[in-house]
Amino acid sequence: MHGTDEDHIPHLKEDLIKNLRLDFFDDDEIEAVLRDLEYLDKRIRQKTLALCQTLSHASSSLVPKTLKRIKNASRFLTLREMDRWITQAFDTLDHQGVDHFLGFISRMDEESLWEFLMPKGLTLQEVAPVLETYVRGISGLALKLEPRAESYTDTATIYLPHFLNRYDERDRNFLLYKFIVVHKCAQISQGTLAPGPELLNTFIGDNWQPYPDIETFFRLFQEKDLAIDIYNILEAVRLEPFLEKELPGLMKEVPGLKKDFLKDRAPLSSLNGKSAFVESLYQFYLKGHTDEHASDTVRSVTERMSALGKEPSLHKSMEDLFSIYQTASSLEGSYHPRSHLLLLGVIKPEEVSLHLKEERRAHQKKLEGMITKLINMPSFEPQKTSSHKNIFTENMPDPAKEYLLIKGRVIELDHETKNIIEKRGGIPGGIIVNGSDIGGAGCPLTLNQLAEEEQVFEEVEGGILYDEWDYKRGGYKKSWCTLFEHTIHPVHEPFVELTLKRYSGYVNILRKKFELLKREPKIVRRQKEGDDIDIDATVEAFSDIRAGLSPNENFFTKYDRQERNFAVLFLLDMSGSTKGWVNEAEKASLVLMAEALEALGDRYAVYGFSGMTRNRCDYYCVKGFEDSYSDIVKKRISGITPKDYTRMGPPIRHSTRILKSVEARTKLFITLSDGKPEDYDTYKGNYGIEDTRKALMEAKQQGIHSFCITIDKEASSYLRYMYGEVNYIVIDDVKQLPNRITEIYRRLTT
Numbered sequence: 001m002h003g004t005d006e007d008h009i010p011h012l013k014e015d016l017i018k019n020l021r022l023d024f025f026d027d028d029e030i031e032a033v034l035r036d037l038e039y040l041d042k043r044i045r046q047k048t049l050a051l052c053q054t055l056s057h058a059s060s061s062l063v064p065k066t067l068k069r070i071k072n073a074s075r076f077l078t079l080r081e082m083d084r085w086i087t088q089a090f091d092t093l094d095h096q097g098v099d100h101f102l103g104f105i106s107r108m109d110e111e112s113l114w115e116f117l118m119p120k121g122l123t124l125q126e127v128a129p130v131l132e133t134y135v136r137g138i139s140g141l142a143l144k145l146e147p148r149a150e151s152y153t154d155t156a157t158i159y160l161p162h163f164l165n166r167y168d169e170r171d172r173n174f175l176l177y178k179f180i181v182v183h184k185c186a187q188i189s190q191g192t193l194a195p196g197p198e199l200l201n202t203f204i205g206d207n208w209q210p211y212p213d214i215e216t217f218f219r220l221f222q223e224k225d226l227a228i229d230i231y232n233i234l235e236a237v238r239l240e241p242f243l244e245k246e247l248p249g250l251m252k253e254v255p256g257l258k259k260d261f262l263k264d265r266a267p268l269s270s271l272n273g274k275s276a277f278v279e280s281l282y283q284f285y286l287k288g289h290t291d292e293h294a295s296d297t298v299r300s301v302t303e304r305m306s307a308l309g310k311e312p313s314l315h316k317s318m319e320d321l322f323s324i325y326q327t328a329s330s331l332e333g334s335y336h337p338r339s340h341l342l343l344l345g346v347i348k349p350e351e352v353s354l355h356l357k358e359e360r361r362a363h364q365k366k367l368e369g370m371i372t373k374l375i376n377m378p379s380f381e382p383q384k385t386s387s388h389k390n391i392f393t394e395n396m397p398d399p400a401k402e403y404l405l406i407k408g409r410v411i412e413l414d415h416e417t418k419n420i421i422e423k424r425g426g427i428p429g430g431i432i433v434n435g436s437d438i439g440g441a442g443c444p445l446t447l448n449q450l451a452e453e454e455q456v457f458e459e460v461e462g463g464i465l466y467d468e469w470d471y472k473r474g475g476y477k478k479s480w481c482t483l484f485e486h487t488i489h490p491v492h493e494p495f496v497e498l499t500l501k502r503y504s505g506y507v508n509i510l511r512k513k514f515e516l517l518k519r520e521p522k523i524v525r526r527q528k529e530g531d532d533i534d535i536d537a538t539v540e541a542f543s544d545i546r547a548g549l550s551p552n553e554n555f556f557t558k559y560d561r562q563e564r565n566f567a568v569l570f571l572l573d574m575s576g577s578t579k580g581w582v583n584e585a586e587k588a589s590l591v592l593m594a595e596a597l598e599a600l601g602d603r604y605a606v607y608g609f610s611g612m613t614r615n616r617c618d619y620y621c622v623k624g625f626e627d628s629y630s631d632i633v634k635k636r637i638s639g640i641t642p643k644d645y646t647r648m649g650p651p652i653r654h655s656t657r658i659l660k661s662v663e664a665r666t667k668l669f670i671t672l673s674d675g676k677p678e679d680y681d682t683y684k685g686n687y688g689i690e691d692t693r694k695a696l697m698e699a700k701q702q703g704i705h706s707f708c709i710t711i712d713k714e715a716s717s718y719l720r721y722m723y724g725e726v727n728y729i730v731i732d733d734v735k736q737l738p739n740r741i742t743e744i745y746r747r748l749t750t
Helices: 005-022 027-039 042-058 062-074 079-096 098-106 110-114 124-139 170-189 197-207 214-218 224-246 254-262 273-287 296-310 314-329 349-376 415-423 447-454 495-502 504-515 535-546 581-600 631-638 649-660 685-701 716-723 734-748
Strands: 144-147 157-160 402-406 409-412 430-434 464-470 475-487 521-527 556-561 566-573 603-611 617-623 666-673 704-710 728-730
Touching: 005 027, 005 042, 027 042, 027 062, 042 062, 042 079, 062 079, 062 098, 079 098, 079 475, 124 144, 124 170, 124 649, 157 170, 170 224, 170 254, 197 214, 197 314, 214 224, 214 349, 224 273, 224 296, 224 314, 254 273, 273 296, 273 314, 296 314, 349 415, 402 415, 415 430, 464 649, 464 685, 475 649, 495 504, 495 581, 495 631, 504 581, 504 734, 521 535, 566 581, 566 649, 581 603, 581 631, 581 734, 603 649, 617 631, 617 649, 649 666, 649 685, 649 704, 666 734, 685 704, 685 716, 704 716, 704 734, 716 728
Parallel strands: 144 157, 475 617, 566 603, 566 666, 666 704, 704 728
Antiparallel strands: 402 409, 402 430, 464 475, 521 556, 603 617
């Protein structure tokens, strides 16, 4: 059923021929299409066939023209370059439609194909998956990477050159990509692109605005490009100490990059006053010192920059910009931005502003939804006894702030929330008061805190984009699926209590068994006796002997049962097919597993998944790694109910992202499912299985061990292919699932 890529060719060819016949292709025309396919090297044949098969569903008449274009391109590009060209064609078809696709494949001139040539260097397409993971790891930000001629960020996406060949060595080009990405992350996290409104308004002065942004700020300068470039350099100097502290290994390589880029800079004598001045600042950043022949003006400015590097401050950087800009603007000539330094890229205030405005609109829409729900919420009486202390009794109103009193609640008003309320003409049953007038009548919450406490607001905005593997084309569909995170609404039913009562005897035995597992063997080195030879200690001893020194005699390693270091994520199938006994058994399994892991001390998280089509992949939190096994978690377990379909790729990739952020020696990913991956759309059969398998392979590359527990009696036919020979188990009787799951976990972790 499953195998190499070539095994898929007959199925693709059969489907293509069927579609061609439906569009009245005669035998000779079909033979010509197949002949063109056979002309292509077998290493790109399947991807080409998959593209033609996809096109034939829209219009078979496009197939011969597409094959002709591919043949023409293959005469100019190598196989590796052709693979990239076909992948780009597929992505264009997926995301922009047939018209743009036809435009893309029609560009056969040398200049258009040049971007796919790979003489030396590195493409963004090759390294983007690694860089995206790297970005998440160092910053915690889920930033997208997209190709552009210049490198910059709008704070949601980092734009990078699609190809770097600055160096002959691929690893040096990768280092360059890494630094550019890191620099953009620092600009986002350290406020370069989004200084707070209070800071911005201190410089804007009389033109005060409620929502100022960096574009508003740069309107203060007559020569905007001049101000932006000076600011970019100043911020690079300010951010460098931060990067050296956070990423010392990477930053040790940066002086070498700077030295290489310095060689390419234009001589100052070839530039006019303003351009020469800015270029001297670029070169100061690259060299770290001022030339002996530098003017007093330049020397004075670079002294300011040195001081900024020693005592980094965003306020000081913006303050210095005004002073340095004044100096630069007094010089002769108009300013024309020269070759920007690739290491720093550019700053595009209008792009940042556009994204922040979109973000603010989405946030305001969410606030409006919260306010509407707040009006319809039942009245609340704050608990007054210390034994019931909760979020409502932990802090007191600030006399300097304004609050909304409504239905027994005290809601803290920020500027946006107050604006929305005023535009609505107030809220029925609510009054706005100063904090000084509240006294001890209640304790304040923000709307976000209220949403979290009451568990009434479902996350519907945004979503996280994930690629999906298309085995037919042998590549990813970029940003194809949208995953939404939710928290399961707690249900006040005694499911956990009843389960513990039902399995009471087994639970006691379970706790004792798992108590015995608490001590995981740990290798202790340089011991006088032990289980194995310590190679490092032995080599060191030989070196000491040759040097005439007395060697250390501790040549062994031994296992010491000190501590376990596991993190496990359980992913629960919540598709509609789990309705009834399966759902009950899954929930009971989670209860017993939680009891066992609480006794054992292993860190664990529980999530569920379902959804319908690629545009709505739902991911439900029952218990995160940082959550305790509290009453609210137990009520969430009670609230687990069957939903829709089983698109497994996105939730597996999201689980991998979560596990990757957890520090643990051993990371386990355990799926509980009742059947094969399948969705409402074309995500079924081989397609769903291949994408799921690819997602599991991605997890394995991140050092995550995956295992599947299923009750599908026919699962062996596909689970062996997806998970591997020994990484799954089929449980014939669903009623045995609660008893078996804890034993399976014990075996996996010993």
